[in-house]
Amino acid sequence: DSGVTQTPKHLITATGQRVTLRCSPRSGDLSVYWYQQSLDQGLQFLIHYYNGEERAKGNILERFSAQQFPDLHSELNLSSLELGDSALYFCASSVVALTDTQYFGPGTRLTVL
Amino acid sequence: GNSVTQMEGPVTLSEEAFLTINCTYTATGYPSLFWYVQYPGEGLQLLLKATKADDKGSNKGFEATYRKETTSFHLEKGSVQVSDSAVYFCALSVSGGGADGLTFGKGTHLIIQP
Numbered sequence: 398d399s400g401v402t403q404t405p406k407h408l409i410t411a412t413g414q415r416v417t418l419r420c421s422p423r424s425g426d427l428s429v430y431w432y433q434q435s436l437d438q439g440l441q442f443l444i445h446y447y448n449g450e451e452r453a454k455g456n457i458l459e460r461f462s463a464q465q466f467p468d469l470h471s472e473l474n475l476s477s478l479e480l481g482d483s484a485l486y487f488c489a490s491s492v493v494a495l496t497d498t499q500y501f502g503p504g505t506r507l508t509v510l
Numbered sequence: 511g512n513s514v515t516q517m518e519g520p521v522t523l524s525e526e527a528f529l530t531i532n533c534t535y536t537a538t539g540y541p542s543l544f545w546y547v548q549y550p551g552e553g554l555q556l557l558l559k560a561t562k563a564d565d566k567g568s569n570k571g572f573e574a575t576y577r578k579e580t581t582s583f584h585l586e587k588g589s590v591q592v593s594d595s596a597v598y599f600c601a602l603s604v605s606g607g608g609a610d611g612l613t614f615g616k617g618t619h620l621i622i623q624p
Contacts, residue, residue: 399553399555401553430611430612432611432612439614439615439616439617440599440612440614440617441614442610442611442612442613443611444611445610445611453610453611455610455611487553487554489554498544498556498559499556499612500556501546501553501554501555502553503552503553504553
């Protein structure tokens with residue numbers, strides 16, 4: 398158990414819909430990262446938040462957004478969903494400024510029908 | 511840009527065999543290097559890491575040495591077990607302090623047969 402929690406574990410929705418994925422980092426970690434894992438693209442970095450502020454963006458679509466709240470949990474919002482958005486979404490947390498090690502949650506499997 | 515190349519497999523070995531999974535990288539900076547493992551239905555777990563040239567990361571019998579001259583970070587284990595069956599990802603981070611995300615290889619599916 399990494400100490401990173403993600404909800405829900407599974408999500409099934411239809412094209413055009415909007416969903417929110419939630420992540421709680423390990424106790425004491427200020428950074429949250431989001432990744433997408435799909436069969437064709439592999440594991441891709443989406444976005445990084447540190448202590449409530451956006452720090453870096455990767456291959457994140459404009460239809461996707463994220464935020465980190467004062468209690469440090471983070472949400473990834475996916476809108477106007479397409480079939481190709483079906484994937485595993487992982488969040489990871491780290492201390493940052495002390496270590497580059499990221500600890501991953503169990504993931505949310507999104508299926509868009 | 512940054513990239514990681516590793517064999518995708520599947521790699522099938524017998525129990526107690528020697529394991530090598532090759533990983534090479536390109537980076538626009540001085541990266542930290544990682545191996546993560548993903549067991550079926552689970553998230554990624556850090557297996558080992560190395561942050562500077564010639565460092566050797568090790569954990570659970572696995573080892574990898576950061577080779578700057580060959581831009582490589584090959585994963586090795588002397589005697590694999592059935593429980594080592596999983597997908598192994600090589601990854602790098604080039605931002606000091608971890609600001610940017612990890613860049614991953616495609617993953618190597620390892621199957622150990624009894």
